Amino acid sequence: MYTLYYSPGAASMLPHLLLLEIGAAFQLRLVDIESGANRDADYLRLNPNGVLPTLAIDDQPCRETPALLLMLCERHPEAGLAPAPGTPSRNAFLQWVLFLANTLQPAFRLWFYPSDVEGVDAVALKAAMRVRIESCFDQLDELLADGRPYLLGAEISALDFYAVMLMRWSRNMPRPATQWPRLKALADRVRARPSWIHLYDVEGLTEWA
Template sequence: MAYTLFYFPGNANLAPHMALEEIGAPYELVLLDRANAEHKSAPYLARNPTGRIPTLLDGAETVFETAAILLHLADRHPESELAPAPGTPGRGRFLTWLFHLTNTIQPEYRVFYYPEQHVGDPARNPAHVADAKATAERRLCQMFDLVDRELSTRPYIAADHLTVADFLLLMLVRWGRNFARPPRDLPHLGRLCAELLARPSVQRAFAQEGLAAPFI
């Protein structure tokens, strides 16, 4: 049975989209009308009560949260080798970095892109909004510095081979493409991103979402 991925171009669906293309499993894309808040509509909320994007349908099962979708896909398709199998050496490291990316780096982007949601009264404290955004960018740059150091001793972030965590990392790098110090400029992280962008699976996912260069 084919998967169904609810998406909006460039949103957190991009990482699972790349994974689906890499796996080669049949799937259908459903574009959400985010401008008209379709992701907050009753039909969508019935599938994903958080009202966030993405959502994956796998037969009768519904999965949301980007890292959960990635882990679900990797474990459903062990032949893809996009995650060390449970109980095997390397599984712990894989989970550590997958969850570091989703629990530490990804939430900081919400402060960067929606700083007004993180101050008391944005109308009364516009300077606080700017400060929150600047602080988030600085913290994100520090987080990517850590990732870059980690990549100085290994080819991929979560294993010695490609995993779904690398797709998540590429998506997060893309979100920082307009930083004063974009993560793509870090030497080891930039090397990995260039390698990923050369993969046909990644190129197909970007093209299907209509994402234009510069990609990161």
């Protein structure tokens, strides 16, 4: 049994989507960020960083979005959300998951919260992060240049859900991800899936549906 601690539209979207795709039994626990519930002592015992998501696996709290992606793929190989270990596709899968985790997602963090870096001009930092985010979109778009429907090829993987979740975060930026036609086509494929539609209904999301 899984328990997912989530906030609507936060990075908890990724494990939520993967759990729906897997078809595993899970329960949801809302953490209201606006009221500061992520800083409550009870939640900090689960996640000392006070961020989302946290996924309790067999009553053990686990955190870090890309780690949860890998854990769920390993625990449910039958879902086909990751290539098999030792294959060339697996190498690409790991490379691009870590690219999203180490390059694109942190850039979004600084775009939204430039005050995280003290003593730095916020306007300049946001401009730099915009360049980095758009460069990442360029690289993801290039992966699709050969006509493949998904980032690894013919079949959808957890990588696509991760990328589209991050693309969603750009929706109010000067150049959102949907301005790259191939990325928009990828997003449209993911947004048409029952898991995405169900998540929007459960989490009460409406924008970028």
